[in-house]
Amino acid sequence: MALTPRLDIKQTQSLVLTPQLQQAIKMLQLSSTELVDFVADEVAQNPILEYGEKSDGSDTPAPENNPDETAGQEQTPKTADDFLQEHAPVGTDGDTPLDTDFSGMYDDNSSSDNMGTVPEQNLGLNGSNMITGGAGSFDFSDTGIDEKQSDKLSLKSHLEEQLLLLQAAPYEKVIIQYLIGLTDEAGYITEETPLIAERCGCSEDDIERIFKIAQTMEPLGVFARSLSECLKIQQIQADRYDPAMETFLDNLEMLGDGKLSELRKLCDVSKEDFLDMVEEIKSLNPKPGLEYGEDIVYTVVPDVFVKQTPKGKWFVELNNDTLPKVLVNNRYLKEVGENPLKKEDKDYIDECVSKANWLVKALDQRAKTILKVSSELVKLQKKFLNDGIQYLAPINLRTIAEAIEMHESTVSRVTANKYIATPRGIFEMKFFFTTAIGSVDGDNQHSSVSIKYKIKQLIDDEDPKKILSDDKIVELVRAEGIDIARRTVAKYRESLNIPSSVKRRRIKNPAL
Structure with a gap:
């Protein structure tokens, strides 16, 4: 076949990712804190933008819906359309949620095989730290190595590192992670055991058994609920816990009250043995957690609230306090338009208006998409919400994507760095995906x-x-x-x- 030059006409379809579209996709992944910072930068750079009444720095809480008022008519979680009717920002036209097919653009668990199963060390059952002492796991960081903290390892971080290697069932690790979140700086847990069992959806016997597993972790004495139990853990590990020592620790308050003779009689030991026991107890560490540095406290603000009506129905609503509300400043725009402008000034104003309209629309689409995904999660995980951790439904990204007619990569981005508050605690959305x-x-x-x-x-x-x-x-x-x-x-x-x-x-x- 001869090689000759020729002209061919070919028609193809391609999708061009504009900078604004790329930014809109990235906004789906942003946590609430990152989103606030991003919007603040946009407002500072764009004179056409201004904050709405709920994003001007005021601390006025948003009014909550009364479950009793809607108990008779709530059949399914609140839909995105309901949200838009209540909270649609100015300048939006009610477009469908932002959904993209760019599965190859970002490598963030967009495949259904990698369905976002939550690492066991990142699970928790309360609003404190099911999240391993952090406000989210981010894929990027602007912090230089010279700016990273070199402080002493915190107690919670030390326990979470051990949790990875602990021989325990996954649901037991979930509960231990919850217990880690409850420990104070000394390593003690002051929460009542029946309350812990209720929140975890387990029996008290199960919680006691899991406590014994957790109490094998270093430093010895952590997860104790009293001073007596803390010292008991250390003595058991040292193989020094005999009946006499058990009686001694069960009546430890007598030592503090100076009732040494009565305590010795209860232990039924000689004076020399009793003094040895006292010295042995004095050598133990009553506050093992203080050996470690303090935890950096991050406030985790949920993006979505899940509540139950008196009739047992579940409904979903967005946390309005985490949604920056921005508006187009039409008054300023009108004042500028009444004056003659140079061509470059007019082009600048047109560009600002275009960016402002895009941001308002993108924020609306982001909120709508989050609500739609979280509503489907709640719908599929009702048994978990009602009965506890053992009843997590096996779902993956594809399950949600097909139900709400979106791409898996979109669902993956929406569930990244987002938290959902339920009666069983605050969970990262990725928690609800299991094999x-x-x-x-x-x-x-x-x-x-x-x-x-x-x-x-x-x-x-x-x-x-x-x-x-x-x-x-x-x-x-x-x-x-x-x-x-x-x-x-x-x-x-x-x-x-x-x-x-x-x-x-x-x-x-x-x-x-």
Whole structure:
């Protein structure tokens, strides 16, 4: 074939990413704090923009919706259209949420395979720190290495590093992360155990068992609920906790009151042994957490509130305080337009007007998209909200994307650095994405967290004379409609730090 020059006409379609469109996509990923800073810069640079009444620095709280007023008519979470009717900023035309197909533009978990499963060390069940002592995980940082803090490691950071290596079930790590958020600077927890159990959706026995797991972490004595328990933890680890020491620590207040003779009689030890016990207690650390630096406190402000009506319906609303409200200053624009302008001045004003209109519209689209995604999350996670951590539904980015007819990359950006406040605490939106195990009939799916919980419950309740093998566990789990393989059961059992059936038989039947 001869090589000759020729002219061809070809028609193609391509999408041009304008700087404004790229900025709008980036705005989806911004946390509320970053968004406030971004809008502040835009307002400072654009004379046409001004803050609305809720973004002018005033601390007047936004009025909340009364659940009782809407209890009879709320059938589903509040929709984006409802929000727009109440909060649509000036200059918007009610366009659809910003949805893009640029899955290759950013590498931020846009694939459905990488569905944003929350790292276990970043989970928590309260409004304090399910978030490992930070206000969010960002993909970029302008902080130079010389500006980074070189202070002593904080107690919470030290505990969270150990949590990564702790042999515990995923849901147990979730609760331990919650306990880390409750520890004070000395390492103690003052929250009542029944209240912790209620918030975590677990029994008090489960919480006590998880406390014992957490109390094996360094420094010894953390997660104690009293001075006596703190010293007891240290003595147990040192293998110095005998009946006499147990009596001593159970009546520790007598030592503070100077009732040494009465305390010695209770312990039933000689005077020399009693003095040794006193010196031994004095050598322990009553406040182990003080060995570490103080935590940097970040205020986590939720982007979305989830509330329940008296009739049990769930509804969603945006946190208006985190949404910067900007308006086009039409009065200033009118004053400028009444005077003759040079061409370059007129071009500058036109550019400012265009940027102002774009920002108002982009903020509206961002709010609408966040509300739409969070509403679908709440709809799919009602069982978790009602019953607790063991009932997390297995969903991924594709599940949400298909339900709201958006691209997965858009959902990924929306859920990045966003927090949702529920009656069970404040969670990062990524928390609600977990892996799934199919059912026998193929119609339903089950969360891996809930399946691990089932396996553990089966083993805890097994008859010591009839230890369950992995094959038997598979049969029992399959009987509940869950399609699971033996190797999966073995893997989950090992991740729960549960020994094999042979070892359990020896442990539960020492005589054999």
